[in-house]
Amino acid sequence: MSAPARADLRSGTDPGDPAFWRLPAAERAAAFAELRELDRPVVLTDRATGRPFHALVRHADVVAASRTPEVFLSGPGVTTPEPARWVRTLFGDSMVNLDDPHHADLRRIVSRAFTPRLVSKVEEDIRAVAARIVDEVLEHRPADFVTAVAAELPYQVICNMMGIPGPQRREILAQINHASEHTGVARSRLRIPGRGLRALARMQGVIAALGRERRRRPADDLISALVTADVDGRRLNSRELGAFFSLLLVAGVETTRNALAHGLHLLTTHPEQRALLAADFDARIGGAVEEIVRYSTPIIQFRRTLATDHELNGAPLARGDKVVLFFESANRDGAVFTDPDAFDITRSPNPHLGFGGGGPHFCLGAYLARQEMKVLLGELFTRLPDIRSAGAPDLIPSSFDHRVRSLAFTFTPPA
Structure with missing residues (x-):
């Protein structure tokens, strides 16, 4: 790796330290603000692996x-640690871990499937599912907003959109819950042990069977559109379909x-x-959604790998170097956002990076x-x-x- 500046951060305030991710949000925000004050990207060390990486914490650097x-590659893997080769071979490559031309090919197939x-x-469907969820909340008075409301809406909408029958939905949800029970952050890294991988394999098996039936x-x-579409002679095969559905479960x-749960608490x-929102809901809900996404930043970071030597904001980067795009920090950059630590639904403009920094990997599911957030709220x-x-x-x-x-919530039932 090249030899750019290194940050001298206090113990526990370094994003490469596992302890950092257990700090209160305000302390993490202060540490990122300290990093943003430095004159160029700095090198930190992932304490779990001992490997260095360039921390991109400024809005402009993350966007660049x-x-x-073509310089900042996704192919080696955007998560930390990078997915093992055997996992990618077994489960297929997620679009977020691909570069062009393969990424462009898959994105073209998926985009064409989303017909008017x-x-x-x-x-x-979003409106119908949202209405049903509130009906059930009124009937059953659940205690947890995440399970009953925030998770239910996007899951049911995705399943309806994909065309997954009721019995398979219950089976897939059981596997998701099983995988989640065995998924945790170990030494600050996202880790899915064997039982979680088995659950993922069973879930993708269900999707592959549905794909064969729809063909x-x-x-x-x-699902039918993805497996029967002929875009330049290409359609999704079973592994690509399974990988796409897994991506939908995370991205969609x-x-x-998480944004909905954070949103209710912020409001x-x-x-x-x-x-302010209640005074003119229709006029302000769009801005409220954007500010909820900026303030909560559901995805904290992605990583990239340098394809060639490059200079970014005065920092020399070498081919093979790792960089981490900290969206959480970029969304609090005072050079872009006035009073960035304030929650303000009237903020305009609001060029947040909650759906990515632009380019070919901008979130397909942003719309x-x-x-979903506008309708459900x-x-x-x-x-x-x-x-x-x-x-x-x-x-x-x-x-x-x-x-x-989880998020406990309360309300007064209508008379």
Whole structure:
């Protein structure tokens, strides 16, 4: 690796230290602010592996790396640690771990599958699922917002969109829960032990079987479109379909559920912002969603690998170097956001990086996530106008995402 500046951070305030990801959010934000004050990207060390990496903490640096994919490669893997080769061989490559031309090929197939008819159908479905969820909340009075509301909406919408029958949904959900029980952050790294991999294999087996069935008997759903589409002679095979569905579960379910949970808590702990939203919901809900995503930043970081020697903001980077794009830090950059630590639903402009820094890996599901959040928050605040969190979210320490395990909530049932 080249020899750029190294940060001299206090123990426990270094993002390469596992202890950092167990700090309160305010302390992490202060440490990132300290890093942003340095004049160029610095090298930190992943204490779990002993390997150095360049920390990109400024908004401009994260955007520059995101929009130069020929230099900053995703192919070796965007998570820490990088996925093992045998795992990628067995389960297929997620689109986030691919570079062009393979990434462009898959993205083209997926984009073509989202026809105007399918998009319209999904928008109607979001409204129907959101209404049903609130009906069930009123009937059963659940205690946990994450399980009953925030996780339920995106999961059911994804399953409806894919065309997954009820029995398979229950089986897939059981495997997701089983994998989650054995998924944790060990030494600040996302780790899925053997039992979690077996659950993932069973889940992808269900999806592969559905793909084979849809090739024989296509239906009006996304699985059929993906496995029968002929885009320049290409369609998704079983492994690609399984990898795509796994990506949807993270990008389309986990991130949306976490943003919704953080959103309810933010609107509870900032009553003046809640009042602003209630005063003109239709005009302000778009800005509220963007600010919730900026402030909570559901995905904390992705990593890249240098394809060639390169200089970024005065830092010499060498071919093979690792860089980490800290979206969490970029979304609090005072050079871009006025009063960045304030939660302000009227913030404009709001060029947050909650869906990525642009370029070919900008989140495919950004539109879907925004629609889900707008519709569900509208349904909740219309029918349960005093709904609020009852305490802080129970967070799972992670260097990858701002995952909410549970969130107690309360409301007054309508008369």
